Amino acid sequence: MNNEGLTPRLLNRVSSPSRYTGGEFNSIKKNWETAPIRMAMIYPDLYEIGMSNSGHLLLYYLINETTPHLIERTYAPYFDLEEILRKEKIPLFSLESRQPLNKFDIIGFSLQYELTFTNVLNILDLGGIPLLQKDRSENDPLIIGGGPVASYPESMAPFFDLFFVGEAEEGLLEILNKITSLKSKQTSRQDILLELTSIEGVYVPSLYEEKYSQEGVSLGLEPVNGCTGIPRIINRRIIKDLECAYFPLKQMVPFKAPVHDRAVVELFRGCYRGCRFCLAGYLYRPVRFRSLPLLQEQSSKIIENTGFDTLGLTSFNSSDYPNLKELILFLKKSYGDKLTLSLPSLGMRASSVELACISDKRRTNLTFAPEAASERLRKVINKNLTEEEIFNTVKETAKQGMDLLKLYFMVGLPTEREEDVQAIVSLVKELHKTANAHRTSKRPFHLNITVSPFIPKPHTPFEREKQLSIKDCYEKIGYLKSQLREPLFTLREHDPLMSFLEGVFGRGGRNLHRVILSAFRKGARFDAWEEHLKINYYQQAFVEEEIDPLSYLEEKEGPLPWGVINCGLSAELLKRERDKAFREEESDASLFTDI
Amino acid sequence: MPRYLLIFNRKRSVRFLSHLEEVRALERTLRRSKIPLSYSQGFSPRPIMSFGPPIPVGFSSRVQLMEIKLDKQLTPEEIFFMINPTLPYGYNLSEVKFLNENYPSLGSFPLEISYLLLIEGNGLKLSINSFLSQPYYQVLREGNRKKKEKLFNIRPFVLHLEVINRAEVNDFLKTINISKDPYEITWLMHNQGTVIFFQSLYTTEGSVKITELEKALNVKIIDGERINLTRHR
Ligand code: SF4
Numbered sequence: 001m002n003n004e005g006l007t008p009r010l011l012n013r014v015s016s017p018s019r020y021t022g023g024e025f026n027s028i029k030k031n032w033e034t035a036p037i038r039m040a041m042i043y044p045d046l047y048e049i050g051m052s053n054s055g056h057l058l059l060y061y062l063i064n065e066t067t068p069h070l071i072e073r074t075y076a077p078y079f080d081l082e083e084i085l086r087k088e089k090i091p092l093f094s095l096e097s098r099q100p101l102n103k104f105d106i107i108g109f110s111l112q113y114e115l116t117f118t119n120v121l122n123i124l125d126l127g128g129i130p131l132l133q134k135d136r137s138e139n140d141p142l143i144i145g146g147g148p149v150a151s152y153p154e155s156m157a158p159f160f161d162l163f164f165v166g167e168a169e170e171g172l173l174e175i176l177n178k179i180t181s182l183k184s185k186q187t188s189r190q191d192i193l194l195e196l197t198s199i200e201g202v203y204v205p206s207l208y209e210e211k212y213s214q215e216g217v218s219l220g221l222e223p224v225n226g227c228t229g230i231p232r233i234i235n236r237r238i239i240k241d242l243e244c245a246y247f248p249l250k251q252m253v254p255f256k257a258p259v260h261d262r263a264v265v266e267l268f269r270g271c272y273r274g275c276r277f278c279l280a281g282y283l284y285r286p287v288r289f290r291s292l293p294l295l296q297e298q299s300s301k302i303i304e305n306t307g308f309d310t311l312g313l314t315s316f317n318s319s320d321y322p323n324l325k326e327l328i329l330f331l332k333k334s335y336g337d338k339l340t341l342s343l344p345s346l347g348m349r350a351s352s353v354e355l356a357c358i359s360d361k362r363r364t365n366l367t368f369a370p371e372a373a374s375e376r377l378r379k380v381i382n383k384n385l386t387e388e389e390i391f392n393t394v395k396e397t398a399k400q401g402m403d404l405l406k407l408y409f410m411v412g413l414p415t416e417r418e419e420d421v422q423a424i425v426s427l428v429k430e431l432h433k434t435a436n437a438h439r440t441s442k443r444p445f446h447l448n449i450t451v452s453p454f455i456p457k458p459h460t461p462f463e464r465e466k467q468l469s470i471k472d473c474y475e476k477i478g479y480l481k482s483q484l485r486e487p488l489f490t491l492r493e494h495d496p497l498m499s500f501l502e503g504v505f506g507r508g509g510r511n512l513h514r515v516i517l518s519a520f521r522k523g524a525r526f527d528a529w530e531e532h533l534k535i536n537y538y539q540q541a542f543v544e545e546e547i548d549p550l551s552y553l554e555e556k557e558g559p560l561p562w563g564v565i566n567c568g569l570s571a572e573l574l575k576r577e578r579d580k581a582f583r584e585e586e587s588d589a590s591l592f593t594d595i
Numbered sequence: 596m597p598r599y600l601l602i603f604n605r606k607r608s609v610r611f612l613s614h615l616e617e618v619r620a621l622e623r624t625l626r627r628s629k630i631p632l633s634y635s636q637g638f639s640p641r642p643i644m645s646f647g648p649p650i651p652v653g654f655s656s657r658v659q660l661m662e663i664k665l666d667k668q669l670t671p672e673e674i675f676f677m678i679n680p681t682l683p684y685g686y687n688l689s690e691v692k693f694l695n696e697n698y699p700s701l702g703s704f705p706l707e708i709s710y711l712l713l714i715e716g717n718g719l720k721l722s723i724n725s726f727l728s729q730p731y732y733q734v735l736r737e738g739n740r741k742k743k744e745k746l747f748n749i750r751p752f753v754l755h756l757e758v759i760n761r762a763e764v765n766d767f768l769k770t771i772n773i774s775k776d777p778y779e780i781t782w783l784m785h786n787q788g789t790v791i792f793f794q795s796l797y798t799t800e801g802s803v804k805i806t807e808l809e810k811a812l813n814v815k816i817i818d819g820e821r822i823n824l825t826r827h828r
Contacts, residue, residue, distance in 0.1 A: 011611055012817070012818070017611035017652065017653065018613070021608035021611050023607070023609065023683065023685060024683065025620070025623070025624075025681075025683040253620075255612050255620055255683075256616060257616070257619070304627070306623065307623035307626035307627035307681075309623075336640075337638060337640050338634065338640055340639075362639055
């Protein structure tokens with residue numbers, strides 16, 4: 001069929017066709033016939049969300065620009081396109097050469113969080129690929145999962161041929177090259193998987209199963225009987241030297257505006273801090289920097305190659321970059337006000353305010369995440385943030401003429417007591433007074449508060465903690481809402497139903513895949529979208545599969561489902577950090593060492 | 596400051612861009628091209644540019660207009676060769692014109708816009724004739740910003756409407772001095788339906804939207820191409 005001819009007819013019937021056309025400036029369409037390996041890279045959410053994720057685009061450019069292999073992109077189709085595809089039996093296609101997904105050798109999913117799981121299944125299904133790994137045959141693509149969730153993937157394990165744990169730049173190249181040579185020798189699918197386990201970071205879940213002691217107690221995952229040559233523990237990979245690492249300078253210029261419509265440079269990887277609830281703070285250690293001259297050069301080239309008027313200086317807690325001010329001043333000097341700089345995650349301190357102001361003069365708001373309101377609880381989570389610093393930051397924000405501050409807090413953190421939740425109210429009210437006393441803007445100062453339920457994350461010191469029930473979340477958030485009201489404050493919450501699903505599927509074992517599958521079959525899609533989340537599909541699925549979701553919110557004992565994966569920090573270190581949390585002691589996370 | 600009029604084609608997948616998406620894509624193209632664009636003053640300087648009439652999503656075009664100002668005078672050829680290579684796939688610059696200082700700015704004078712439309716089904720001659728025979732055709736329009744909906748007569752903005760025999764499309768284009776475009780004509784071959792030549796008047800007082808014409812004729816437009824755009828005298 002003439003693929004180009006097919007699309008106008010199709011695309012004229014969907015609400016936002018530029019999600020599916022491809023052809024963006026700097027997108028790469030390679031010769032399909034001559035590429036040794038053809039891979040589809042999928043971000044399982046809408047185009048405009050996916051386009052804001054630089055990780056999967058980094059791999060797209062790395063493979064397309066530096067190897068003979070080919071990578072094309074696909075995003076989750078919205079309901080209207082799904083309906084057309086199903087009705088007309090058209091397989092889901094890639095954006096570049098509009099090839100059906102089942103024609104690719106490999107399909108890679110960027111797994112950022114649990115609420116995209118049903119989209120993953122939908123995409124496989126629409127692409128004509130059997131959902132369960134065990135049902136796939138020799139000609140089906142290999143399904144690979146990467147991104148943070150690949151470090152705790154058990155609830156999705158039966159759908160994947162392999163996961164890649166950690167930063168994938170080097171590992172993906174090794175995987176593609178190995179598959180190329182194995183395919184030329186007509187190696188079977190099963191043997192390819194077996195061979196790939198020799199690449200560090202590769203986890204082939206079908207080669208591991210849960211073992212039990214004679215007393216019937218779970219011992220965790222181990223290689224299946226007879227499979228001796230494979231690693232018992234999978235080490236996550238990281239790039240050692242960021243200075244020499246590949247970074248795309250010809251970045252995608254999307255037609256449909258993404259959530260973050262900008263070019264990006266990456267200041268550093270990992271995070272200096274070790275907030276005890278945060279996966280990012282533990283998964284990508286140690287911190288690795290790019291030098292100032294390299295970032296200056298990359299920034300200029302990227303701006304020239306894309307024509308963007310906004311550049312994001314991205315990293316976790318970007319204000320930890322030692323030369324951030326120099327970089328901002330350099331870019332301001334070179335481009336003046338024709339370039340807007342965005343600093344997406346600034347640490348809460350007065351100096352951050354100054355940086356935000358020089359990077360964007362028009363700025364009227366700032367966002368910070370103190371996470372906990374009482375000094376005690378901030379020590380428990382190792383936020384390394386004093387009350388004095390919080391007040392100084394807010395004062396500075398008001399003095400610099402801004403009139404809106406967005407603050408993030410959590411409820412349900414370990415050791416949380418009633419007075420810690422009350423402390424959010426009193427702190428926010430005090431901050432509001434301080435801000436208005438120092439404000440230079442004509443408009444009254446406004447505070448936007450977002451409250452999220454704490455979700456215990458694997459590989460963090462809090463990986464075994466208890467998670468709040470949905471009801472308790474609503475109660476605490478309801479209390480905060482009754483105390484912090486419009487017009488002075490706006491209080492939003494991260495949907496407790498979503499936090500519940502994230503917690504359950506994040507810490508769940510393989511049997512949970514049945515629930516995800518069943519919810520998908522009932523119609524669950526886009527679970528991260530408030531207007532699309534259908535919690536009753538999940539409720540029914542839990543009942544039908546006879547799985548009690550509440551047990552996953554409890555404190556966890558014994559072997560952990562992600563126990564086969566080693567994230568670079570020892571169990572002892574995590575335990576020590578947990579103990580310190582309960583003693584309300586802080587740690588200097590920059591001293592954490594690899595095992 | 597020297598002013599220029601740029602005329603673009605839009606074909607293939609970029610025909611699915613909305614007006615806003617097209618504006619953004621072309622602005623970024625100009626930034627990449629490094630032509631010495633003039634910027635507006637103030638806190639957030641933007642390139643000084645204006646665009647011709649918006650086109651419906653899904654329509655291709657041979658005449659997308661854009662007017663720009665430069666800080667430095669360049670020849671139209673220089674501009675052409677700076678911009679054309681930095682355009683996204685599907686766009687092509689067909690012409691660059693230097694505009695005289697007293698030439699009115701884009702949007703200040705009426706335009707005649709011609710389209711070829713592909714319409715589902717056959718036997719449209721009757722509904723076209725009955726539409727053309729009336730002096731009025733009122734449509735209900737949403738008022739902008741809290742204003743009430745109001746009736747609007749679209750008939751004066753429909754200058755010409757004619758069914759073209761599929762086999763004679765190329766000859767017809769020749770009679771109005773437009774050469775055929777091998778790619779764009781393929782949609783005629785691939786799809787069933789009736790081809791219509793439609794000429795609309797676009798003025799500061801008003802214009803007719805393609806969707807309004809679709810409703811007025813009670814038809815479904817499958818595809819369309821903007822083939823010509825001239826100053827209305
Ligand atoms: S500052 Fe804390 S919350 Fe932010 S990325 Fe680092 S460890 Fe995580």
